[in-house]
Amino acid sequence: MGLLSFVVSTPGKIILHGEHSVVFGKTALAASLNLRTCVTLKENGGKEERLTLNFPKVSLEKQYNLTELKNHLHSISIPLLNDMSSTSFSLETPELIDLSSLLELLQTFLKQSSDSKLSTEQENSLLAFFCLFVGMLLSVNIELEPLTIFVDTDLSIGAGVGSSASFSVSLAATFFQYIRTKVASKYEISQNISRKSFKPAKLNVTNLTYFNDKEKDLISRWAFLNEKIMHGNPSGIDNMICTYGSVIEFRKNSGIKKLPGVNLWILLVDTGISRNTASLVERVAEKKRRFSQVIDPVLDALDGVALSASALIGQLASHSGGDELNLQVGKLEELVDMNQALLVCLDISHPSLNRICDLMSQYGLHGKLTGAGGGGFAFSLLPPGYPDDKLNQLLQHLAAEGFKGTQTQLGGAGVSVKQI
Amino acid sequence: MGLLSFVVSTPGKIILHGEHSVVFGKTALAASLNLRTCVTLKENGGKEERLTLNFPKVSLEKQYNLTELKNHLHSISIPLLNDMSSTSFSLETPELIDLSSLLELLQTFLKQSSDSKLSTEQENSLLAFFCLFVGMLLSVNIELEPLTIFVDTDLSIGAGVGSSASFSVSLAATFFQYIRTKVASKYEISQNISRKSFKPAKLNVTNLTYFNDKEKDLISRWAFLNEKIMHGNPSGIDNMICTYGSVIEFRKNSGIKKLPGVNLWILLVDTGISRNTASLVERVAEKKRRFSQVIDPVLDALDGVALSASALIGQLASHSGGDELNLQVGKLEELVDMNQALLVCLDISHPSLNRICDLMSQYGLHGKLTGAGGGGFAFSLLPPGYPDDKLNQLLQHLAAEGFKGTQTQLGGAGVSVKQI
Structure with missing residues (x-):
């Protein structure tokens, strides 16, 4: 297998109707927007143990020593809700993560690993990145190779057009694509992909060129974790619309209706x-x-x-x-x-x-x-x-x-x- | 008693809240406006049997031979609803008038008595004037003297600030003031003021310098008759607010509430x-x-x-x-x-x-x-x-x-x- 190289592309979103009233339990209507966030993942090859992150929209370029990073992050045991042990957790259960504890750990890590003061946007981007990096990659039994991850977007940041959801979904889909490609190259048939000490999980890799609805569901749920970092108490509509596209009718506590x-x-x-x-x-x-x-x-x-x-x-x-x-x-x-x-x-x-x-x-x-x-x-x-x-x-x-x-x-x- | 001469002054009105929604049974809030319509009535004295009308705001000045006018208008028997006879009618019952029949008679009269074509505003003004002239003056046993009636107003016409209601209330109050002044000079104590063939009615003239609530009620009801000429199906709020002043809360079919x-x-x-x-x-x-x-x-x-x-x-x-x-x-x-x-x-x-x-x-x-x-x-x-x-x-x-x-x-x- 050659060096991995792919682009994940995710739409932005726009609220057509129902901004504000949705907070009070009323109907909102949101649509995907053909202004997109693209995440390019490339394996570097060669001997240099580097993870390079390049997020030009927030003027961020970082390089990490991959070996040190893996050692450090593996030393963080993923904090789970209700003090559950890691044997309850796998790639399939993002909702079990104790997000506020994980955030604390990641904030400490960012402080230690950053030379200069980060802007709020830079910090949020890195927190989102490492939240999914830890949550998705570290429970799975694959070997991380030196990588470059480049994020670009057509979307204005913090302007209500779904830049953060689009970013979160892109990252979740990127890690998911990375995992399933690695899994597909490693195993002939579907078998447990979790590291030992995590809950066994299987991944049926059928087609590496698109995400089916079940896969999108998992991507959207991981992205939702990130939305919580960005927005505190997000409605969940943004990650759904960016994941599934189309037009979605949405009401708090009563789920979504996908329109034709x-x-x-x-x-x-x-x-x-x-x-x-x-x-x-x-x-x-x-x-x-x-x-x-x-x-x-x-x-x-x-x-x-x-x-x-x-x-x-x-x-x-x-x-x-x-x-x-x-x-x-x-x-x-x-x-x-x-x-x-x-x-x-x-x-x-x-x-x-x-x-x-x-x-x-x-x-x-x-x-x-x-x-x-x-x-x-x-x-x-x-x-x-x-x-x-x-x-x-x-x-x-x-x-x-x-x-x-x-x-x-x-x-x-x-x-x-x-x-x- | 010298020549009668007085000015009646009536405020305009403004809808503070509830325009349009009032049509659908919702609450409206209207207030009197200190832009006013003034009607000046002066007895001319002398021998000339003239009724002079001067409404400069609608560019109208008319002179009528009072004797001819009285003869003509007395020949119109006031049309009443349900073919009631005039013995059911008095100054106190404007609601009994069959307005559409009266309007027809008055329109014919206006055509006969006008040399030139009247504008809609001029015609409406004259119809309103003669409607009250016939309805209020001709049933009462007083002798009309040569008069000049001058109407001026601060209000724009047809702009929603109550110009027509203010005009109607002013006219009704002017005729009422004329009647009660004549009555007060004619009779020592209150007695029947109706002509024979009309229903007997009494008028207690206590104070010629202001209108009490009972008198205002009668003025407002006569003015409402005029509002029907101007607006077809008026709510009744305009004549009330112009008559009583202040701020009024109003809802269709549930009357008014006068605010302090x-x-x-x-x-x-x-x-x-x-x-x-x-x-x-x-x-x-x-x-x-x-x-x-x-x-x-x-x-x-x-x-x-x-x-x-x-x-x-x-x-x-x-x-x-x-x-x-x-x-x-x-x-x-x-x-x-x-x-x-x-x-x-x-x-x-x-x-x-x-x-x-x-x-x-x-x-x-x-x-x-x-x-x-x-x-x-x-x-x-x-x-x-x-x-x-x-x-x-x-x-x-x-x-x-x-x-x-x-x-x-x-x-x-x-x-x-x-x-x-």
């Missing part, structure tokens, strides 16, 4: 303004406490928007085009307008977001913020047949006011892998 | 854009049919806004000033913002209204449309202590964009009368 594939384009516009998701979520909660007579029905209305849009998108799949399609897209656009007004009512928009929506409206489009609000991104559907020259004029108009617009497709494929 | 007096100033801004109330009402109804999952809770949220504001205004009366007052006004401002967003969600705002609200926001104020939307007026509360120079800057900024702003007081006195 759609072929919709959007214009995604960056305000360039960073925001604090937690404080925006708290702002809504506080408003709800003070004006429950208003905010409670507004949350119901947001639920209605998401459910109505979900039903329309469900019907879209059966329309190949023509007047009927335009009618449905027109209704989706109306829902976008209503949604934006309701988010303004919750006071989580921003003058820049309002301005972008105004400009979109001047060009016959219908915009709303997406994600936490207070900055980040706005989007508009691009109805079929929307003229290119008009779109270019709008993009120029947006650029003239300092807003970067990107055309991209919704609901595309989830995580994928390609040998290189 | 407030001392609030607002900035009222005219878009200068006329709108079609009926088509805006239909737009909301149509949206509700297509997106009931969204619009039904939005209407509930609008109900919540009006109820919350009503509760706050109820508390305002007990605050003389200071931090507590500012806190309450701040909450009212938040409700104004939420209300505007919800009206945008109903798609009944207008770029000019949005622009005015944006400008207000730039100057630290909180604006919403008032009335049907689609044009007309926007308003913002002026919190106590809002700096004059800032207000002047805003007024200049608004004027530079073609919007006329007026400072005025909310919740002032209702209809009043003054001898001159």
Whole structure:
């Protein structure tokens, strides 16, 4: 077997409807975004015992001595919930990890192994990386070879377009691909892949060129562990949408509904303004406490928007085009307008977001913020047949006011892998 | 007794919260507006048998030969509902009039007595005038003397600030004042004031310098007759608020609640854009049919806004000033913002209204449309202590964009009368 070399590619995500109201148990609708995070893994070959990490988006390049790293990390016994012993744990049970204890160990390790002070984004990236590195690789009976891992992404970081979930899913899929390739080359038939002292686990390697639903489930669950590092109390929708792609209807405590594939384009516009998701979520909660007579029905209305849009998108799949399609897209656009007004009512928009929506409206489009609000991104559907020259004029108009617009497709494929 | 001469003054009205949602049975909150309609009635004296009407706001000046007019109008027997005879009718029962039949008669009369084509506003003004003239004056046993009636108003016509209700209440109060003054000069003690062939009615004239609640009730009911001419199916809130003043909480089929007096100033801004109330009402109804999952809770949220504001205004009366007052006004401002967003969600705002609200926001104020939307007026509360120079800057900024702003007081006195 030659040197391993592959790329994992994972979409970003966008919340179409239901940001904020999802916190209060209402329906959200999210779609994968054809702006992707790519992780390239290459075995280095040669004698140099190096692990090289290159994450240019967060200006991070690190080299580790692989032997030292393995020795150190193997000396960390993976902390499990309820003081379970490692014999209960395998690659198949990410949920058993005691994340806060693991984080503490990893933070100590990062401090020891870093020469200079890391930015929050750099630290989070490394914590996410090593969390999966320890959790996924160290329980499996394979030999790590010198590696270079390069991460690049089309996605803005911390802007509500799923950069962290896309990163987490990419990493989980990369490690999973690494493991199953090693396993496939090592064993003729499926047998236990766990190291001794861990719970036995089997891996049926059928096809190294894509991930089936069962494999995606495992990838998504490992990625969710990372989402917890990044977001504290994530909903779980981001890792699911980045793993599976498509459009997903989601409600807290009642799981997800995957909608049929759609072929919709959007214009995604960056305000360039960073925001604090937690404080925006708290702002809504506080408003709800003070004006429950208003905010409670507004949350119901947001639920209605998401459910109505979900039903329309469900019907879209059966329309190949023509007047009927335009009618449905027109209704989706109306829902976008209503949604934006309701988010303004919750006071989580921003003058820049309002301005972008105004400009979109001047060009016959219908915009709303997406994600936490207070900055980040706005989007508009691009109805079929929307003229290119008009779109270019709008993009120029947006650029003239300092807003970067990107055309991209919704609901595309989830995580994928390609040998290189 | 010398020549009669008095002025009746009636406030305009503004809907603070609940426009549109009131159509669907939700709460509305309206306040009187210290922009007023004044009707001056002067007996001419001398021998000339003239009735002169001067309504400069609608460019109308008419002179009638009073003898001919009386003969003609007396020949019209007041049409009553269910073919009741005139012996069932008196000044106290405006509701018995068969309005559509009376309107037909009056339209014929107007055609015969007008040389040139009347504008809709002129025709409506004359219909309103003669409807009350016939209904109120002709059943009462007093002798009409040569008169001049001059109507002027601070209010824009057809812009949602109650110009028609203010006009109707002023006219009804003018005729009522005329009748009771004549009655007071004619009879030593209260006795039947109806002409023979009408139902006997008594009028206790206690004080000619103001209207008590019972008198206001009668004035409001006569004015409501006029509102029906102007608006087809009016809610009845406009004539009530213009008659009684103050702030009124109102719900279809469940009457009104008068709130304690407030001392609030607002900035009222005219878009200068006329709108079609009926088509805006239909737009909301149509949206509700297509997106009931969204619009039904939005209407509930609008109900919540009006109820919350009503509760706050109820508390305002007990605050003389200071931090507590500012806190309450701040909450009212938040409700104004939420209300505007919800009206945008109903798609009944207008770029000019949005622009005015944006400008207000730039100057630290909180604006919403008032009335049907689609044009007309926007308003913002002026919190106590809002700096004059800032207000002047805003007024200049608004004027530079073609919007006329007026400072005025909310919740002032209702209809009043003054001898001159």
